[in-house]
């Protein structure tokens with residue numbers, strides 16, 4: 001094919017593709033414009049995951065009537081004139097590309113009134129071309145409606161995910177900007193329902209409550225100092241070491257008010273938790289970094305979501321130090337050994353009394369209070385457990401170690417059984433059998449429980465509603481993201497239901513979407529994780545015997561529903577070798 005210059009139409013659609021990948025990209029660009037315009041309130045409305053409509057209304061400075069057409073021209077911006085200015089840019093936008101790109105691939109209606117103008121203007125564009133312009137009333141500020149995104153780019157349209165997925169991206173994005181700009185009031189309305197609102201009080205903690213829920217927000221620690229002197233400032237919130245997540249998705253980073261992704265910087269946050277978090281678990285963190293604009297290049301990525309630091313190492317160190325110092329100062333490293341008061345009848349109620357799942361005894365007996373060796377210092381290699389299906393030999397319970405492991409003797413040697421994993425296995429198999437017969441025992445709550453969810457959790461709840469109901473979790477909408485819980489499966493009868501439900505929904509949100517036929521198993525495993533006895537709970541000898549008996553009766557006693565081992569074996573042979581007996 002001979003070389004030809006692309007027509008404007010084709011070129012502009014290709015260029016738009018760089019910036020506008022999905023509905024959330026539109027939301028990002030329009031929110032950035034609103035922030036640059038000095039808005040104190042940004043309202044986002046979305047229909048059908050944003051493919052039908054995205055409307056963003058702000059109360060910023062507005063666009064002067066004689067500039068509205070220009071705003072949609074490519075490389076037209078009010079934020080930059082010379083290339084030198086790019087090195088110390090203070091606004092989120094600077095390329096003058098976004099509105100042109102959005103308009104090229106959708107139908108846009110702009111309504112705006114600038115400071116000092118009596119009357120506003122309405123401009124309608126289709127595929128980037130102005131089709132109508134008229135005077136119109138509007139409060140000071142700008143409302144942009146983007147309809148039928150990619151209506152003229154079928155190739156792009158095909159790649160859009162389900163509405164709920166696109167919605168999730170939008171929610172994530174708005175919540176991130178709400179965290180970066182706590183002084184701005186953000187709201188999101190999804191298909192007519194208000195799903196997120198930040199108060200605009202200026203306090204990041206207030207926003208965290210809306211985004212992560214009250215419990216999680218309260219479990220976070222304030223990090224760094226916004227007012228600190230020095231070229232690099234770091235501030236925000238991070239979770240205590242006992243609150244963690246399965247993915248890195250909950251580490252949110254901002255550089256000079258810009259939401260960015262940076263694996264290295266995320267890693268710096270995680271490193272600060274070194275040895276404080278369980279393996280493969282990640283913290284929640286919202287970290288703001290401020291540094292002189294000339295030290296960061298924001299013009300390295302089409303969507304401006306990555307930046308380049310002049311002094312990369314210094315930025316990492318500053319972040320890591322701020323988080324590490326806080327963690328060391330504020331949160332005691334979890335101790336496995338307990339004080340004497342935690343043990344015995346005078347202490348807490350027996351676990352079985354509270355859970356009523358195993359045998360009846362409640363007076364917890366003192367057990368061996370040994371401090372296990374740390375993982376890094378592991379002095380021996382435990383023998384691999386046998387294939388999961390193999391039945392257990394008869395085990396004799398000797399005691400409890402660190403309120404976490406059951407010590408038992410078997411024909412081959414000594415077994416350390418993880419009490420949580422073992423109990424998970426036992427109740428999981430029971431629950432699966434009950435699910436198969438549609439006979440899950442259900443506990444109706446005397447009083448329905450009001451549970452406030454985050455937008456993300458509410459969305460998961462909706463997606464999982466039928467399966468949750470099959471499991472015995474009956475909920476009912478109660479306005480906004482609040483639900484009433486009316487019943488729960490018996491396995492969850494004695495746990496903190498609010499906590500169990502919200503953490504299950506969080507887990508579902510970050511997990512790979514399971515195939516339809518696996519959904520019940522997934523939910524059952526998630527419920528059993530909450531319902532099972534925890535590490536750190538004292539068990540009586542009788543309770544431990546009861547648990548081991550039930551484990552012996554399980555189909556796959558050697559792993560928990562999540563695939564981790566329930567026990568390790570220290571064989572006779574290994575002990576003899578270690579003691580130099582042979």
Ligand code: ADP
Pocket residue numbers: 029033034037058060061062063071072076077078079092093094095096097098099100141142
């Ligand atoms: P950029 O943000 O890089 O300048 P855009 O294409 O996003 O480019 O916007 C073009 C121009 O339109 C901006 O420079 C700004 O002057 C104006 N503009 C866009 N959105 C708004 C808004 N919400 N309020 C006020 N002015 C806006």
Ligand code: MG
Pocket residue numbers: 029032033092093094096098099
């Ligand atoms: Mg912009």
